[in-house]
Amino acid sequence: MASQQHEKNEIERLDREYTLGTWTRQADFNPTQIADTEGPRIVTADGDSILDFSSQYVCTSLGYDAERIADAVNEQIRTVPYVNPGWSTEPRARLSEKLAEITPGSLKKTFYSTSGTEANEVAFKIARSYTGKHKILSRYRSYHGATAASLSASGDPRRVVQGPEIQPEVPGMVKGPDPYAYGSSLDPEQSLEYIDEMLGLEGDTVAGVLVEPLVGSNGVLTPPDDYLPRLKEIAHDHGALLICDEVMTGFGRTGEWFASTLYETEPDIITMAKGLTGSYQPLAATTVTEEVAEHFEEHLLNQGHTFSGHPTACAAGLAAIETYEEENLVDRAKEMGAYLKTELEALADRHPSVGERRGVGLHQGIELTRSEEKRVPFERREDKMSGEPTVLNEVGASALSEGVYFYTSVNTIVVTPPLTIDEDDVDEAIAALDVALEISDNAME
Numbered sequence: 001m002a003s004q005q006h007e008k009n010e011i012e013r014l015d016r017e018y019t020l021g022t023w024t025r026q027a028d029f030n031p032t033q034i035a036d037t038e039g040p041r042i043v044t045a046d047g048d049s050i051l052d053f054s055s056q057y058v059c060t061s062l063g064y065d066a067e068r069i070a071d072a073v074n075e076q077i078r079t080v081p082y083v084n085p086g087w088s089t090e091p092r093a094r095l096s097e098k099l100a101e102i103t104p105g106s107l108k109k110t111f112y113s114t115s116g117t118e119a120n121e122v123a124f125k126i127a128r129s130y131t132g133k134h135k136i137l138s139r140y141r142s143y144h145g146a147t148a149a150s151l152s153a154s155g156d157p158r159r160v161v162q163g164p165e166i167q168p169e170v171p172g173m174v175k176g177p178d179p180y181a182y183g184s185s186l187d188p189e190q191s192l193e194y195i196d197e198m199l200g201l202e203g204d205t206v207a208g209v210l211v212e213p214l215v216g217s218n219g220v221l222t223p224p225d226d227y228l229p230r231l232k233e234i235a236h237d238h239g240a241l242l243i244c245d246e247v248m249t250g251f252g253r254t255g256e257w258f259a260s261t262l263y264e265t266e267p268d269i270i271t272m273a274k275g276l277t278g279s280y281q282p283l284a285a286t287t288v289t290e291e292v293a294e295h296f297e298e299h300l301l302n303q304g305h306t307f308s309g310h311p312t313a314c315a316a317g318l319a320a321i322e323t324y325e326e327e328n329l330v331d332r333a334k335e336m337g338a339y340l341k342t343e344l345e346a347l348a349d350r351h352p353s354v355g356e357r358r359g360v361g362l363h364q365g366i367e368l369t370r371s372e373e374k375r376v377p378f379e380r381r382e383d384k385m386s387g388e389p390t391v392l393n394e395v396g397a398s399a400l401s402e403g404v405y406f407y408t409s410v411n412t413i414v415v416t417p418p419l420t421i422d423e424d425d426v427d428e429a430i431a432a433l434d435v436a437l438e439i440s441d442n443a444m445e
């Protein structure tokens with residue numbers, strides 16, 4: 001035990017000394033070492049087992065025991081570990097065929113990259129080439145990635161804090177309002193009308209309207225059922241493509257393979273990552289309809305990466321999809337999501353600081369409030385990057401000390417466990433929240 005303790009401290013010390021942490025002032029970067037995993041749990045070097053009710057960054061949708069993926073990756077590394085994307089490999093070909101099968105409608109051809117942000121950058125280039133226009137319209141409460149164009153398309157506080165003096169925003173990015181009935185002065189219907197008007201006022205120069213069908217890290221915002229089909233109509237009326245960023249919502253999280261299906265909408269382009277391999281390998285994809293793909297038969301697709309269609313990552317993706325299928329995890333997300341919803345609503349009844357429960361399937365969240373009537377947030381958008389601890393952070397820390405990990409973001413506790421969880425796991429997570437929410441209840445106005 002003593003030597004284990006020593007080893008843990010040494011790893012954390014090395015990490016702290018030689019690694020630059022993400023999205024943080026380095027003085028605040030003190031990561032705890034994770035030394036093992038089991039089912040939906042991560043285990044610290046101290047041996048503390050933590051139930052992961054966030055799936056890390058909403059990405060480890062298969063939990064941590066997917067043997068099929070481990071075997072597929074191992075086998076691929078031993079046969080064809082890598083060739084450049086100009087060659088054909090079996091895992092890439094079979095994964096592309098599989099994605100054509102599980103994505104909605106006529107979505108058919110896929111371009112591969114390694115992260116969600118790249119998948120979105122690729123979508124922008126494709127939409128621009130296809131439409132001959134240059135602007136991208138996205139929404140304020142959104143996150144699309146950290147590279148220049150995707151961050152510029154994001155409305156997230158992470159874009160604002162960068163500021164024009166540090167990272168100039170890419171030109172041609174315009175932003176509209178969100179369907180956020182709880183916290184916006186526009187209702188979802190008005191927000192759609194606003195976007196319609198904006199597209200016209202931009203002189204129909206917009207190539208793509210980019211949305212998360214069900215917003216993730218900006219508060220788990222569920223749109224009305226008819227929102228996405230209407231948005232597609234509006235985009236098309238103005239000659240723009242609908243790009244659905246399903247980096248977070250893809251691969252069964254909402255109880256459908258893709259959240260677009262939940263809203264009976266076939267986007268022109270879908271971007272995905274995270275759940276694509278259950279995060280066992282870094283892999284992202286941009287899938288386009290047959291019609292959009294056809295454009296590139298004679299037009300240059302001026303994009304490529306060394307690791308595009310990496311065979312080992314594609315083998316992981318294929319094995320991940322087979323795992324979702326064999327274990328019936330998409331339907332399971334629907335069933336467990338219904339149970340989770342009931343339990344979260346009961347939790348909201350017990351805790352006055354829970355303002356609203358939102359989300360679908362295993363993509364849910366609760367927004368907290370200082371005042372039920374006035375809907376005053378505990379954590380304002382600008383607090384996210386300030387480094388100052390908020391009541392939300394305290395609630396998250398309390399749940400963690402009860403043994404359950406939740407990701408908190410923009411005044412919302414994101415509840416997005418792996419799709420493999422059972423009712424006992426939900427009960428354990430709710431019990432931890434019951435204790436943790438005492439903190440926000442006591443901090444109300």
Ligand SMILES: Cc1ncc(COP(=O)(O)O)c(C=O)c1O
Pocket residue numbers: 057114115116117118143144145146212216217245246247248273274
């Ligand atoms: C909806 C959405 N799009 C894009 C991204 C960016 O993905 P990545 O971090 O893999 O670049 C994220 C990351 O959280 C996301 O939630």
